[in-house]
Amino acid sequence: MLKIFLVINVLFWTTLASQDVEYAKKVIGDLSSSEYHGRGYEYNGDKFAAKYIADELKKNGVLSFASDYLQLFSIKINTFPSEVKIKFGDKTPENGKDFIIDKISRGCNGKFELVWLDKITISKAMEMDLSKKFIVIDTSKIDDKKFKENFQAVKYINPLKAAGIIEIISKKPSSYQSQLQGACPVIQVINGVITSEMKALNISFKNKLEKNYKTQNVYGYVKGEVDSFIVIGSHYDHLGRMGNIFFPGANDNCSGVSMTLNLAKHFAQKENAPHYGIIFVFFTGEEVGLLGSDFFVNNAPVSHEKMKLMINLDLVGTGDDGITIVNGSVFRKEFELFTSINKEKGYLKEIKARGKAANSDHYPFSEKGISSFFIYTRGGVSEYHTVDDIAGTLPLTEYEDLFRLITDFIIKYE
Template identity: 25%
Template sequence: MRLRIPLLFTLLCCKSLLFSQTTVQNPSKNDFSEALTLLASDSLQGRKANGRGGSLAASYISSKMHSYKLKAYNDFEDYFQIFAIEEHTVKKTSLQIKKRNHKTISLSPDKDFEITPTTNSIQKKQAEVVFASYGLDVSKENYDDYKNLDVKNKIVVVLSGFPGDQDTTSSFYKKFKNIFPEENDLEETKLKTAISKGAIALIIIETRENFKPQSKENEVFHSLENTTATSIPIFRISKKTAENLFSKSNIPLKTELTSTPLKKVKINFSIELKHETSYVGNVLGFIPGKDTTKTIIVGAHYDHLGIKNDSIYNGADDNASGTSGMLALAKKWSESNIKPESNILFAAWTAEEMGLLGSEYFVQNFDFKKQKILLAINMDMISRSAPEDKTHRILSIGTQKGSDNLKEIANFSNNKLAKPFSLDLWETDGHSGSDYASFTTKGIPVMTFFSGFHEDYHTPRDKVSKVDLDKIQDVLFIVNNSILKFIENQHN
């Protein structure tokens, strides 16, 4: 025993010394405020991915990575991973409805409907129509609007929203709001469900009274170059238009809904697109680890919406906040002179606003045979608070279902704060609101950080003057400590 006690003491001391040497200082405001101010300045013109502002932002981020002595990923020149995207401009679209024994009704894209097309032009198509209530199939809730419906090669008409969405006190509302907290996720689910059932187009009846269709002609949509379309077009019409078109076709715009084929109705549509190619780039720099076959990613998208109608969309919160935070973490890890157990890749994704294209391109071209991604951290909008967050201390952290270890890490890191956040820990499964989705589709563990939607989201009012620097600093504290704890857990 006398020999074992000194040996055990020595081992414990060595272990303690090992962990003390892997401490990386948490970023302060001085580490990110300058980058945030520059990225969200008028001079960067809203950082549109394929615009001049996007190029200027990428060059700035590259210069910062160089100054932090990060290694260029895969020896890319100047840290850039360049790739092509396609712009699809809607030149002409038509939507016509024919009811049996009635003349054909042509709808106008200027006032009757709006469209989100696929990446390909579509010659005139005619198909039968099926009404599928809210267009949802949620097996875990034993709810299926498509039960006993055959929609293959047909057009599906659904209502916007979800059951009980007009009554915030109802059990249906609470149940479905928990499943679909964001409107974008809800619509994405409806689209994917319609595709999986074999539909060729989706028509959404917008039940909001203030919905006014906006013409999408000459509007630009984007995709990765040479992407095979796996989507279908979405047409949105107002409640009033739907009542005029389908009043005699058993679409009850009320609480009690019955999914049903519309046997007396046929719809034809066409979409003409113009295609152009442009080039954009992710900016990637990393610190090599002891094990170079494994990687932790710390990422944020740097692009925003650019200039619209002579207004600059500065995107201070979305997402100069996350990008400047990523750079601050890169700075601190570089200054620590610590060689981490695995690679730490600091990534500035582009074209997130165009459909997560930058992170998607990265994942599609990642060599999973040679390397393994242990964890992908995503920071998107970490400097503001939602209107209902009166104390400005709610932080949303998303992980995949079953990632209890990451939730524990989030709680552990949060509790180290002098003033902990109220954490909203949610599961990313089925959601695609930011770049984390490019990794979850590959089964890669994620932690995605978000501090809340606000009234300035995607408006020219999202400016530096409104960001909360203290909140960013505390979010980065949690991110940094989560990385450290994750690495510690990996090697215990």
């Protein structure tokens, strides 16, 4: 009889885990597709993604604080809605692969002479008229750390008054989001794409600085036995579009969104009702500087005193080498509960503690005195802020075990 019970139990968990992963794959595949425009602020990508998440919460029986699950606010953001065209002589590099337009850039259109500078000649460039020229600096061949740091400032304030700036880099170009519009266009080009023999550039693209862009967090909750809450969150925004390309952001952070939705789906079921209520929140504006989580914690639907704990899930699509818990060395009691569960169940290879860091959406919560953690997986694919962070190569190696670890933690947390 005991053997039969154990077999049924194993089959139940295997089936449940399989369903969790299939649901995760669907969510990640959907939200990282071109239909959602990189979940940025071009073509309402953030709004389409927010509606998708809100619909999933409603479908899975998660309750809403607001009728539409949305928490609205406005941000400032530099966007790039038009096609990007670049040509060096007869060579047309590939947007997102060979080069990236820095998101602080102003739009630009025309043909420009290229002026190649190095660590020595850049000091003489102040005497030159560069108003109709792009300067080119190959930082991939410069080891001087201080020079590289200073050059980053040069890119943004453009003291040389150049028409534009090109930086040659050694690795695949990556992007970010910006609330600022710089003094000129700035382009990162991977080493080997252009050479010093190339003397001219044709370029065309537009930017639009949105000073009051209306965006939204998405949030809902399940009731608990007591009037206190655990907050589980993940950011759904990513890097949007750069003209004719978009950034899928499968791991960053469709993986976290799928895990949070999976947890919401699980705890919304009557048989899994938790002791503490759980607020599930999906943040916009993380890539711009934790704007969504900061807004949420300052406009929370319950008092801070009722928030027992916040768990932030970001970049959880791998796990070959285990997980890291940011703030694990700050909130030792909770961290040790995670590690004791993992030691007993053998879910993950390793759980590492990290100290305080303002690197994801847990931070605004911890700054308000709320015990907060940021969990991310380690090992496996390492695409980050590139066009190759896609669903097809995201392994979800330890997705099931991380799901089990978190659900066990929530059940045992006091």
